[in-house]
Amino acid sequence: MHTVDEVLEKDRLSRDDMLSMLSLSSGGDIQKLYDAAYRIKRQYVGSKVYFRGLIEFSNICDKNCLYCGIRKDNTGQQRYMMSRDEILDAALWAYDNGYGSIVLQSGERTDPKYIGFVTDVISSISKNTGAKLGITLSLGEQDLRTYERWREAGAHRYLLRIETSNPDLYAKLHPADHSFMRRVQCLRDLKDLGYQLGTGVMIGLPFQTQENLVDDIFFFERMEIDMIGMGPYVIHDDTPLAQAAAECDKQHNFELSLKMIALARIMLRDVNIAATTALQALHPQGREQGLLAGANVIMPIITHKKYRELYQLYNDKPCVNEEAGQCKGCLESRIGSINEVIAYNEWGDPPHYFRRTTGRAMQHP
């Protein structure tokens, strides 16, 4: 049996090592795990924090994931779709305020009208910023041609969360017509098209084991994922999963999420990892703690205030009553409080992407 120090000195952790790290219970040992991850973060990606301004431009969704507040069958949910000009205004606000990149996110739709609309929005943003604003998409499962169109229009990163890498657990979280293999194929298509590839999982789900979480990290490694966005599972009351999750322990899920961020950093090293907003739904300093456990990206919401409260995938989402400018000031002081700096006007691409596509590591300045 190895001590925590011995495990953290290894070049590569085994499955048993990872399980033992997820099971740590002493505050001192858990801190050692976070500190080891933080050292690796500084070595491989530095201590700058990269912003991705998040524009949640529509909560209309054709799917029915059992955990999600904007699922199609949640008929009590008021729906919205921002106009092209509203989205462009938000993107230009991000650009003018030095955010290196934005994320365009919505519920999943695959109809031609929506696909054409998104293509037009991406082209407009690219044209109006001289292609200097990084564009990440988080728009679910699409066919190869659609991903290709959006890439040609100017997007270069794509986030598609697998939510869990275990097909049996995936089946418990989704209706029968939602396919795990289809989602994996979408990730492969995105990689083949040259996107920087992002995925992630929920942590602390009903029916989920620590073995599942360790497998998630191996999945990220096997799929050569460049960007990871994972966070605690947070219940949304108006969803079918809420009942199964009634016993959900928020503090446990929060701590488990930080341990997963730390393990992902230790195992994958030069990827980007987001300190997700869901962390802050469970702890007032959730995102700062995520950065200290190995994350290096934050996605401040820049969706106009009038739409924010309509885009609630889970309960207690933070920042729903703020405007983008207030979030910027708040995050500056939060990030300053842990002695990290925000990398304004930089894309902050993950070195992992360059290593896997060119075979060369990019030197971190």
Ligand code: SF4
């Ligand atoms: S998780 Fe995404 S695809 Fe599933 S219901 Fe929610 S918005 Fe739609």
